[in-house]
Amino acid sequence: MPSKESSSRYKRILLKLSGEALAGSKGFGIDPKVLDRMALEIGQLVGIGVQVGLVIGGGNLFRGQELSAAGLDRVTGDHMGMLATVMNALAMRDALERANIRTRVMSAIPMSGIVEHYDRRTAVRYLNQSDVVIFSAGTGNPFFTTDSAACLRGIEIDADIVLKATNVDGVYTADPKKDPEARKYDVLTYSEVLDKQLGVMDLTAICLVRDQNMPVRVFDMNQHGSLVRLVVGENEGTLIVEDTEND
Ligand SMILES: Nc1ncnc2c1ncn2[C@@H]1O[C@H](COP(=O)(O)OP(=O)(O)O)[C@@H](O)[C@H]1O
Numbered sequence: 001m002p003s004k005e006s007s008s009r010y011k012r013i014l015l016k017l018s019g020e021a022l023a024g025s026k027g028f029g030i031d032p033k034v035l036d037r038m039a040l041e042i043g044q045l046v047g048i049g050v051q052v053g054l055v056i057g058g059g060n061l062f063r064g065q066e067l068s069a070a071g072l073d074r075v076t077g078d079h080m081g082m083l084a085t086v087m088n089a090l091a092m093r094d095a096l097e098r099a100n101i102r103t104r105v106m107s108a109i110p111m112s113g114i115v116e117h118y119d120r121r122t123a124v125r126y127l128n129q130s131d132v133v134i135f136s137a138g139t140g141n142p143f144f145t146t147d148s149a150a151c152l153r154g155i156e157i158d159a160d161i162v163l164k165a166t167n168v169d170g171v172y173t174a175d176p177k178k179d180p181e182a183r184k185y186d187v188l189t190y191s192e193v194l195d196k197q198l199g200v201m202d203l204t205a206i207c208l209v210r211d212q213n214m215p216v217r218v219f220d221m222n223q224h225g226s227l228v229r230l231v232v233g234e235n236e237g238t239l240i241v242e243d244t245e246n247d
């Protein structure tokens with residue numbers, strides 16, 4: 001294994017995992033095999049000295065918008081979605097701890113006896129002692145997404161980059177699942193994402209990272225080893241930054 005500090009281009013990252021990614025091929029719920037593989041890859045980062053903050057979505061269990069379309073009150077649906085992210089966080093903590101990786105779960109919604117309430121200074125202290133910190137319950141507010149939560153927490157903890165692990169291998173000129181002609185970008189600016197309405201991340205999240213100049217990389221974590229490869233400097237996925245000239 002490479003020596004600490006030497007091989008990583010980042011000291012601290014915020015990794016966003018979609019809830020769907022945890023469901024594996026089943027499409028719903030949590031696949032323990034997927035959790036174990038992700039824990040392994042996250043453990044490799046900790047092993048080379050990277051501090052890891054994690055935000056996990058809830059789409060494998062509940063999404064407020066979908067529940068609302070089915071007739072539920074939207075805010076109630078969003079509360080259910082946020083609670084789903086706490087369940088995913090508990091499952092991920094379990095997998096990480098089984099792999100001997102010290103892990104903390106914090107929640108934006110107080111949940112005494114189950115997880116700690118989110119506190120930025122405490123989170124940074126944990127990260128500095130190499131604990132993985134999972135930020136659950138999104139932003140704590142309805143009408144937001146876990147992409148926004150990931151960008152928010154990434155900015156708050158002063159991460160070097162927000163890494164969005166999703167089910168496509170980057171940002172394309174159009175949705176690659178619908179347009180076979182779509183071409184992948186290696187790098188693009190926040191303004192291009194907004195102007196071209198590239199739908200890989202919600203606009204609230206993109207505006208937040210643009211305003212704080214926080215780089216984002218979108219990549220496919222289903223490709224084994226992609227997380228470690230990009231952290232050690234390989235060109236995985238698509239980088240979104242302020243100015244593509246200076247990258
Ligand atoms: N221009 C685009 N480039 C890449 N993916 C896109 C684009 N437009 C839409 N998508 C879709 O965005 C999806 C990923 O975003 P999202 O569903 O928010 O991810 P997650 O559930 O991982 O948060 C992909 O499944 C992809 O089909």
Ligand SMILES: O=c1ccn([C@@H]2O[C@H](COP(=O)(O)OP(=O)(O)O)[C@@H](O)[C@H]2O)c(=O)[nH]1
Pocket residue numbers: 017018019020056057058059060062063064065077078079080081082084085137138139140141142143144145146147149
């Ligand atoms: O700050 C937040 C984050 C999430 N959610 C709710 O939690 C659900 C699950 O999150 P998301 O859809 O972002 O999960 P992912 O698509 O990443 O699995 C969302 O649909 C919302 O209903 C919310 O209300 N506020």
